[in-house]
Each structure stands twice: as structure tokens, then as C-alpha cells.
Amino acid sequence: MDLKTEVLIIGGGATGAGIARDLALRGIPSLLVEKGDFTSGASGRNQGLLHSGARYAVTDPEAARECISENRILRRIAPHCIEPTEGLFVSLPEDGPEYRSDFIRACGKAGIDALPLSPREALALEPRLNSRIIGAVQVPDGAVDPFMLVVENARDAESRGTRFLIHTEVTGLIRDGLRIAGARVRDRITGEAYAIAATWVINATGAWANLILGMVGLKIGLALSKGSMLITNTRLSERVLNRCRPPSSGDIIVPNDTVSILGTTSLRAEDLEHYTVTPEEVTFLVDELSRMIPDVKGERFTRAYAGVRPLLQLGEACDDRAISRGFALIDHGSCDGIEGLVTITGGKLMTYRLMAERTVDFLCERMGLHVPCLTHVQRLPGAGLGNALKDRLLHLRRQTPAARGEILCDCELVPREAVDAILREGKVRELQDILHRTRLAKGTCQGGFCVYRLLGLLNELRKAEGSGGSNVVLRGFLEERWKGIRPVLWGTSLKEEELIESIYKGLFNLAPEEPGRPGGGEA
């Protein structure tokens, strides 16, 4: 099976999906390949913060202006992916009043609404804040669901003819003299290998950019920075809480649905596929963020995770092509003499749309097309539909128990019907895909109970066949889950872990795959 397209996009993060949508709205055919599921990279491993830009106002006014502009656009085009929580920049005594004054002035210059609050006003809004605060500033921060945002971009593009191939990995770029003419790919589930011919190849792989470029002997200056985050079991605040001090580690708490996300650390990463959250990072985040909300110390954490940010370190040769301090669009034709290949990397979730716009503007210019960008005015397909926590709970309340049917996940109230609907769509290819598309396994037990039930459902639908039965899938899930919970195992989380181990290793006798164990695990 060989395929052909005008533009081949590599990478199913926010940038790739954004480019696919932008191209589709301008009538240019494209195809996107992603080696995992959507948002497998940094797009799915961040704090889910809808930046107001205030964080950059003092240190990087240009980035601040970009952020507030995109913030306003996203509220318009993707209201269903956003919880407009507002945000506070909180000054502790050690942060001092000087930075706060600079901060308010800089926000004004960047066009960010910044409302100064007295300690009493701030504590009335967020009672769990440290009572020693000396002041706060309210800014238009919010929370965004990155997975939903990316899937919505993809859905819109798909309805306009774009094809998306997930779990499909690029194994090589096809070279035709000094041109890149497409890519060789492999389906990671079936193993099938084939070629995709394209006039343009867009490398939107973020931190993986050099992996693709290395296939044709190219390289850009990219440093990798690991950022770790913790997820609490409850929602600590209504608003995003930031420390009002120069940007540093451990300075933000973002509410997300029923939980909060504590961030972030910043450590150099060497390996893109294998990195963990260290005990030191966890201790640091808990200590540091308990200064802002003292209750953080006693809070139960359900999971830790890390993402790898691509940080640009462009050399002299390509500096002029960096169109913003935050991200870079590199045309390897003019930069390296290899035509038909463009890399877009750096940046942040907040600017994904702008990055896509600049990329497609460039392609249009090279194609000689004069079609304006529409992504900042055309709303995403689901805009107008409610999907927030409040709507989910209201929906459940309105239903009678009989109509609600079977609830698979008791922590997050995911009905069996929601999973059935996703399976009916026929796009998911493995267990993790289902977990990405529902709130299954995102609650307190992190899937300890509902995954057993989900596997029953998969078996019933004969979806788990061909992989040696679902206990292979179950083992795989438990290992994946382990990466997230192992760093936060103390207190109540550790109690829960004893329960889960007692079920799967004790009661069900699932063992490491080793021959000769009594009972042998599998019958």
C-alpha cells in the first residue's frame, strides 16, 4: 500500500494537527503520520495551562504578546477545550513588592489585563492560599485540555479530507537528488511498511526533530529539557496559581477538571524515550508549592509525569530564520540545500496555531498560492457543545440509573456507553487509545479497578485477540501506570498501591514473564 499526498506532516502533536487543519481550511491536501497516539509528546505532557502571557511579561514581552493574542483566539475558536478559570500571581513575603510592581507595569505594556488584589481579596477567592501572602494580581489564565484541542483540530481537518495515520512511524525519508519526495513508514501495530510520496514534508515532531532530520544527515540546535509535574487527588484551587517572581521551577498550580497539576521542574534530558520523575524532583515540587498552598504537604498525589520540551539553540547560519524567540520554522532548502523539507519546532502549546499559520503561510508562498489563514476565525467543530466537568455531572444527574447503564470507572463516572461509542467509531487501535479518549483510569485508583472491567469489554468484543490474550495488555497497562504512580508512593497512595498489588499479583497471580513459576500465571 503506497500513498501519495501534497503535504506530509510528521507528528500528531498540537503543531502537526494545527498545520493539518490550517492546510485543510486553505484547500491544500495533506496527510499526517504519528508514531503513537495524538499528543504522545510534549503536547500531552504539559500543565494544560491556557497562558495569559503574564508569566513572560517581565522577561520576554514579545512572547507575552503572542500568548495573550493566542489566548483570546483560543477562547473564541475552542471554548469547549478551555476552562476559563482566571489566574492569580501570588506574592509571598520572600517575593517582595518590587517584582509585583514591575509585573503589573509589564502586563499593562503587553496588553494583558492585570487586576491587583489585596491579600484579603485574594484569600476570599482562594481560601487555601498561604495566609502570609502580601498581595496577588489577577490575570486571564485558564486551563486547556490539550488532547481535546488536538483531536478537535484533527477532526475538523479530517472532515475536509485530511488523512490521519496514528501508530505509524517514519522509518526513512525518500530522497530524490536534492529533494525530499516523501517518507517510508511502518504501522507499529501490524508491522506493515509502505511509502508515502509527497511534494512537501513537514517535520513537526517537536523534541524528536533531529531524529527525522538525522535520516538525511541534517541536524538543528535543539536542547532537551525535562519538566516534571504532579497530579493531586483533589482540586486545590479554582484559579491557576502562580508565584509572582521571575520564572523558575515549582511556581505554578493549574486546576484541571477535578484535580490540580503542580509544576514544574527543568532538567536537561538526554534520552527522549526513557526518562523518569526522580524522588528529588517530587520532594522539591511538594516543598516549593506548599509555600503557596500549605495543604500541598498533606495532599494525596495520584500520579507524576514528565514531558520533554524542545529548546532551540540555533546556530548563526539559521538564526535569521527563527521567526520568533519561541519557535523556529526552518526551510531546509534555503538552509541546507535540501528542498521540500520544513522543520517547525520549539514554541509552546499556546502558540501551536500561530506556528501552524506561519508554516502554512510559508508553504503557500512557495506554492504561489494566495489563500488567507482562517484558523483564527473559524471555530472548531465542537465549539458550542459543553464538555466540562459541570456538564458531565449534570448529564449524569439527569439520567435515571437504568438509562445511565453500567459505569465502568467509578472514580470518574465513565459509563460503558462512552467506551462503546469510541469503539464503534473504529479508530482506536490499542488500550491506551481508549484511555486517552475517556477519563477512564484518570481518577483516584488510576485504573486499578476499571481496567479489569475494560478488558472484559474488549474480550467480549474480541478486540484483544491476536495479542496473546488480554493479560498481555493488562500487564502492559500496569507497567505504564507504574511509571506514573511510583514517584508518588507514600501516605494514602501507598495504601492504594498495596490494594492494587494484592489484586493483580496476589489474587490474580499475574507474575513477571518467567518460566517455571508455580501456577505459571497463564492457564
Added chain:
Amino acid sequence: MKRFDLIVIGTGLSGLTAARTAVDMGAKVLIAGWGMGALTLFGNTIDLLGEVPPETDMAEGITSWIAAHPEHPYARTGMAGIENALTDFQGLFPPPYSFAALGSGNSLLPTGAGTMRPTYLIPVTMAAGAAMTPPGTLIVGFRGFKDFQGDTVSLHLKCRGVSLSLPRYGLEGLTALALARLMDEPSFRERLGESIRLQMAGERFIGLPAVLGFRNPAVVLKTLEEITGARVFEIPMLPPSIPGTRIFHHFREMLISKGATFLMGHPASRAKVKDGRCEGITVQNPPLATQYRADSYILATGRFLGGGLWAEMERIVEPLFHLPVFQPGERGKWFGERFFDPKAHPIHRAGIVTDADLRPVDETGRVVLENVHVAGSILAHHQAIEEKSREGIDIATGFLAAKRALAL
């Protein structure tokens, strides 16, 4: 203030066994606990040591295990101590609902994940599971009962499975507890037997989730076997455990009938300690806090799940007596890198270290509290989850702790 011969703290299998042993010795006993213990979560059969291969004689297997694991709780009780305690346990469950080993060693029973699992003493309602042959077995699940996935079990056991609909009972209320209560009703189990019979295609064995009633599981079993003409067995599944709850209720009723004071839902919140002896405990029943005293005390509060141990961010503590706890190193080393690490996670070795009489000791081996004995999974140097030794440790050390406590 009421005065007892022995106060047992913890109402799991080790505490129940200790209280029962003491009551049988004529002691005046108080048993107090926060909840029903791990018994009602995972207690199905009585594991002794799953590590012993099924073809090996259990006494031989454990004797050589003790030789290789001198710090293990079984090294404190010895094989003879285990055997005495087990005989005592079995005596508490006379037929028809009795527990027995099916041979001289472990037997393999099917689980709710479709795996086979080694165990030792098996209740009569599960015994046929060890004899079943996949082609002649039918696995029966219930539509809407999500904690037993019959399709998963039958797929892995390579036998046939069916899901029965119980339309008149709805989907919402279909929990293990609800099913077990329904099974206690003769009309329900008779109708169920008929529904199963209609689905059969010559099978000689029928596997059901472990929900065959609270009151008379052996009668439920007999009814189903008579109607279907096949041998029926229960399959252990996700918590809560109905078979474990049966064990709990049986102990509780027996203890109360023999005059023990049984306090449920009341955690022992404080212990009064003076000159190396416990002089009383405070039991919280808000707004009341009542003090109780005894000559001896048995600490059987379980591990993390039971509340016997608590993991602070940097170390493991025992919250009631603040006993020295064997530590598994710094937090980063508590757990292995993989969930299914070939070796058990180091934290499972954490717990209370004791002398030969099960009295808690410090790092130097000095007894910390003269009149406190420690029993059950809170003890250090076992790996009950991996070894499959949970109930064996509970019963053997609970029995020994009571004997030693009353010998003072």
C-alpha cells in the same frame, strides 16, 4: 475502667485468630478494630506458601523455606506451630462449609483473570476448580456485573463462557454483595440453576464468581449442582471478597458467643506506655474516647492498607505504639522500576521485627514492650503478596501471639 486479660488490636484474620485462641484458653478478651481487614478484600482460600511447587509436600516445602529464610515470620512459629494453628482454624469450620487441602501440597485454582493460582486450604465451594478440565467447563458471568468478566476467564482458560442476564435485578445494583444476598434466597438460586442448565452443552464443571451466598454457601452449591448435574465452583475475583466476609462473620459470631468484647469501627488511637510496658489503649468512638486496660496486648493492625503501617514521605512508621520499623531504605528505593519486577519491591520487607515470642524489638534486638505481641502482616521480612502466604502468616502468628501473651 474495664480490665481484660488480653486486648487484641485489629480485626483482620490475625487478630481474629489471636482472639479466638485466647478465648479458647479461657481468657477475658477485648478485640477492637477499625474495619474488617484484608480478609474481606482478598481472603478466599487459605494460602500457606504459594512458592512451594504443587507436587511438593507442604511440610517439607515450608521446612526448607524456613531454613533459607531465618527472619521470616514462619521461622518464629516453626512448621509445628503452623500445623497446630491450621488444625485449630479448620476446627472452626466444620462441614458442610469446611476448608481442606486437596492433597499434601498446593493446588491450583482458577482466578477472575483466567490465571491459575496456587493455594493450600480450600473451602468446599471452590474445590471443584482444582479438578476442572477446560473442555468440559462452562464459565458463567452476569451481564452488568463488572467485577467478574466471564469472557476474560473463559478466553484464558480456553473453555466456554456465558453471560446471564438478570433483567429484573437491574444493572446498577449488581455488586458482589447484592448477588451474594440474592443467592441466600432459595427461589433465586433455583431459578439461576435452571438458567444455567439451559445454557449447558454437556459440561461437567461450572465456574461462577465467588458470590454463592453468605449464610449457607454449601447449600447454594448443592442446589446448583443438583439442578445442573455438574460440579460447581466459585472463582475468586476483584474485592470485596464474599468468601473472606464469611470467614469474618463466622469468627465474629463465635467470639461474641464465647464472651469476647468485640468493638468494630473503633480505631485504637493512643497507647499508654510506661517503663517498657503498655498500660492501656484509648479507643475512639467520637465524641467518646474510652480507655481499656489488659495484662497483655496483641498488635495485629495489618500493613499500609490496614493502617498498621504508615508511609511518611521519608520513612515508615507504626502509628500506635511508635514501634521501631524495619526500613526499606530511602523513598526512591522503596519500589522497583517495574511493577512486575522479578524481585518483590523492597518496601514489602518493611515491618515490625520481633523476638522468638513475637515481642517487638529494636535494632539491637532488645525487647521494646514486654507485654505487647505482634501478629500478622505487619511483621517484617515476609513478602505475602508474592509468596502467597498472607493467611498462613495471619493464622500461625495470631495463634502463637495469643499463646505467648497468655503464658506471661
